[in-house]
Amino acid sequence: MRGLSFDLIIIDETAFIPNLQEKLEGAITPTLTDRDGSMLMISTPLGKNYWFEICQLNDGVLYQHFHFSSYSNPHLKVSVIERFKAQLSTAQFNQEYLAIAGENASAIVDADTIERNTITTLSTAPTVIYGIDLAFSAQGDYTSITGLDKEGVMTYHKHIKGYDSNVVTGIIAELPKNILKVIDKSGVGEGTFNSLLLISDNIIGVQFDMKTKLNLITALRVAINTDKLKFNEITGKELSTYCAKLNPKTSNISFNALSGCFDDCVISLSLANFYLQEGINTVGGDMLNAYGW
DSSP: OTTOOOSEEEESSGGGSTTHHHHIIIIIGGGGTTTTOEEEEOOOOOSSSHHHHHHTOOOSSSOOOOOOOGGGOTTSOHHHHHHHHHHSOHHHHHHHTSOOOSOOTTBSSOHHHHHHTBOSSOOOSOOOEEEEEOOSSSSSOEEEEEEEOTTSBEEEEEEEESOOHHHHHHHHHTSOTTSEEEEEOSTTHHHHHHHHHHHOSSEEEEOOOHHHHHHHHHHHHHHHHTTOOBBOHHHHHHHHTEEEEEOTTTOOEEEEEOTTOOOHHHHHHHHHHHHHHHHHHHTTTOGGGTTOO
């Protein structure tokens, strides 16, 4: 589509397009510039991904959002809709028939739990741990740094697009040296981790594999479901599109973000949570002494 000009673009099933933001901003919307064109996007939701964010831009000037459920469709019989309602989970019916953005049926925690534990103001209590997930590429990925207080409430969150080792290393090096920092050192992260060992203190590197990820995400699910974690909105949105998938052949469970979505906030939160809970359990509730500080 690059280099072309349009008066009108219509996109169907918008929520299910991988890397939607990148494609809209990088290639699609510029084709409307020459003719001051318009775009019509249609979709059922898929959790609270980037499509959900677009739908919130309902200013009536540049953006207008229209919401209809299957009950509004004059070509569908209510009896047929009701038949499917009885067959589907609440999450599936809300998404596919009511077009309600919320719970993703495969999400690791349900929508109500995410909403209940989402906060708009970060805690001002002392940070006792940082979880750090590093971007894997210079473009299209994010570095996420999450700080928690001893109650599991988010105190700090840095979300940086792309990967510049000098910038990321500098930000992490400026974090308090006496507070534990847990870093995903898989892939490109190993180089950054090794550099930080020379200039910072209290750093633990975690090499991701299937077992490690299972332990981290299992602990994260338990903590969220028991209201032991509070997090900001961007983390909540990522949780709504972070899914568990069972392989029927091997009985292994894999965890990944939906196509086109990100998981950096989820991973940084899971790292912080795992070592927070371990520290609390190790020293009888005094997290600040967990690692000999």
